[in-house]
Amino acid sequence: MAKYKPIIKWVFDHQSEEYGTEEEIPFHRDHIEMAMEDLDISVGNVPDIPYAYRSRRPLPDEISKHGYTAVVIDDKREGEDPTYMFTKTEQLIPVPDTVDETHQTSTSVLPEAVRKYIGKDEQGALTQVRYAGLLDDFTELDTYHLQSHLRMRVRGREAELDDLYVGVDEDGSHIALAVEAKGEGETLNRNQLIRNTRGIQDKSEYPNSVRTLAVKLDEDGYFYLFEFEVYQDDEGEDKLETDQVWKYDFQSE
Structure with missing residues (x-):
């Protein structure tokens, strides 16, 4: 959805100010909701935004140019709520040109x-x-x-x-x-x-x-x-x- 791109860019811009762009960058649902409020964009299914960048679409060029490939769930951080992360590790697995x-x-x-x-x-x-x-x-x-x-x-x-x-x-x-x-x-x-x-x-x-x-x-x-x-x-x-x-x-x- 067109609404997702400005939201995920807002989250990346604000989080990269704290973490830089050399390492993986964590964020929470709260950051997505802050982006929606600041941009005055309403999305009914908030978790679908990080999911879209896990499985359905590439990250915007403004993010991928720094080497980030996808959004993942980070299980290494403490807490019950999902901690998402912009990762530089290749995540998406395409269908191979040659199959067995x-x-x-x-x-x-x-x-x-x-x-x-x-x-x-x-x-x-x-x-x-x-x-x-x-x-x-x-x-x-x-x-x-x-x-x-x-x-x-x-x-x-x-x-x-x-x-x-x-x-x-x-x-x-x-x-x-x-x-x-x-x-x-x-x-x-x-x-x-x-x-x-x-x-x-x-x-x-x-x-x-x-x-x-x-x-x-x-x-x-x-x-x-x-x-x-x-x-x-x-x-x-x-x-x-x-x-x-x-x-x-x-x-x-």
């Missing part, structure tokens, strides 16, 4: 009762993945859907996972499958994927082993399954690497 495998499947594998009603968004892609049983092949596990829109707390702050599955391997061991989804115009976010994985790992009611997956729908109607590895480097920093990407084309009967 490409598959075609027919919409006939979907239940007839829902086939023509499935939306062309991330929820529609998740529905197709579920009904077509695509995660079984992708993960080489027997997979079972457990819950959608799982709300949880990660290091004291709220997070929401799009889908949680349980996978069972050939030895009968259980593995949690944390699935994030992004629709057309949205981009997978490194920070969000790491937070979701850590959130499931920290919950004793789920399997100890967690695999990080994602579904991405593009503007041409194709969608992609991603698997990532989440790990800590030698300095204890959370990192994420792409393990595999499969492309799917759901063709009409």
